[in-house]
Amino acid sequence: MNANVTVYITLKEGVLDPQGSAVQKSLHQLGYDSVEKVEVGKTINVKLSGESKEDVKKQIEAMCEQLLANPVIEEYTYVIEEVLSV
Amino acid sequence: MNANVTVYITLKEGVLDPQGSAVQKSLHQLGYDSVEKVEVGKTINVKLSGESKEDVKKQIEAMCEQLLANPVIEEYTYVIEEVLSV
Numbered sequence: 170m171n172a173n174v175t176v177y178i179t180l181k182e183g184v185l186d187p188q189g190s191a192v193q194k195s196l197h198q199l200g201y202d203s204v205e206k207v208e209v210g211k212t213i214n215v216k217l218s219g220e221s222k223e224d225v226k227k228q229i230e231a232m233c234e235q236l237l238a239n240p241v242i243e244e245y246t247y248v249i250e251e252v253l254s255v
Numbered sequence: 256m257n258a259n260v261t262v263y264i265t266l267k268e269g270v271l272d273p274q275g276s277a278v279q280k281s282l283h284q285l286g287y288d289s290v291e292k293v294e295v296g297k298t299i300n301v302k303l304s305g306e307s308k309e310d311v312k313k314q315i316e317a318m319c320e321q322l323l324a325n326p327v328i329e330e331y332t333y334v335i336e337e338v339l340s341v
Contacts, residue, residue: 211295
């Protein structure tokens with residue numbers, strides 16, 4: 170199957186997020202006083218093929234552990250969409 | 256209302272994505288030959304308050320135009336969740 174996978178990577182609870190804090194400060198300086206918290210994450214969209222949905226899942230999880238995410242400080246979720254040929 | 260907004264920022268069609276290309280090359284080097292394309296984007300989670308859903312929407316769009324996204328090369332979508340007090 171051809172798949173379109175979106176991986177959402179965020180920092181684990183309790184890990185310092187300096188990028189989020191910087192954005193939050195900038196928003197306050199621009200006058201957005203109602204902002205309470207900002208967190209910054211990544212999305213990685215991967216187009217790939219696999220023998221089955223299970224195979225795609227296995228490949229994506231291996232990629233996340235090996236390269237896409239840092240399992241020490243980040244966690245990830247993903248959504249798999251099947252691409253049907255037209 | 257208290258809101259939890261997730262903003263998804265991606266590069267516009269046709270804009271070069273060197274970060275995506277770098278990740279794709281690394282995946283190929285690691286043996287993931289079935290990967291056809293990789294695109295990297297950002298998510299920004301903002302907790303804020305507003306008078307109404309419309310007000311939250313207006314604030315978020317202004318933030319995106321002013322700071323969070325670069326309207327020349329990036330496009331954004333967002334999801335607003337209302338946080339109900341417990």
